[in-house]
Amino acid sequence: MSRASTPRSLRWPSRRGQARTRRGQLIAHPEEREQYAAAKFASAEQSNAECGRVMDYNQRKQPVIRDILERMFRAHGLID
Template identity: 60%
Template sequence: MPTPREIVDFSEDPAPPGASPWVGPKATERIELGAADPSWPARFDAVADRVRDALGPRALELHHVGSTSVPGLDAKPIIDVDLIVADPSDEAAWLPPLEAAGFELRVREPWWQGHRMLRSGDPVTNLHVFGPESAEPWKHRVFRDHLRRDAGDRERYASAKRAAAEQANRRGETTMDYNLRKQEVIREIYDRAFRAAGLI
């Protein structure tokens, strides 16, 4: 488990020179935000069952994160899932079973907490793979739980998402670009969430 200091730290190791996180072509897609859908938790449950069936005990933890995990929050209709495995770098141990279950590796950035991201459809899912010592999944859960409790910050985040989506779509940017456009508001909300959780 990461320390509180690691959880609240936003410093990131840069990619090595010439390295790209993308597996295959750099992805661009239109950012389509929709109203909260009460079926999203059940869709997560279905995805979680697929992952557990594929990996068995190698799936140490599975968490529904991101905007579809927050009731009442506008979101892209994409289920974000954090999967914790013993060693993300040991892809032979977990990637082939997930590929057989219909997941496709899209992002590999071992320089950033060992992160990998896989995509699947029906429902459209981003499956983020981390190790037990990674701080990012803890950030995701603190942020999610804060937004579930705090209606004001939930609306601030929704407004930032709508503005970022409009700009990203107009410029034909990637989802990573869209995420960067939200970053200032996200960091402000994180600060309040960390303080509420006693992490700072």
């Protein structure tokens, strides 16, 4: 099914909508916000110590972000 033929209610939001959804998830769940902040700071600290690349910084945060996104998708009924 192409995006054009997918009912609007079933489409994942635009990039701006995705950012609002992720931000809303972090606002609504302080424990996830703290988990995300800790991952960001730890990754930044390691990147700075190693003069690492942005890609390395992002890869270190990835497991935490994927966990948060999975919970968010389940909460919105996008996955089982």
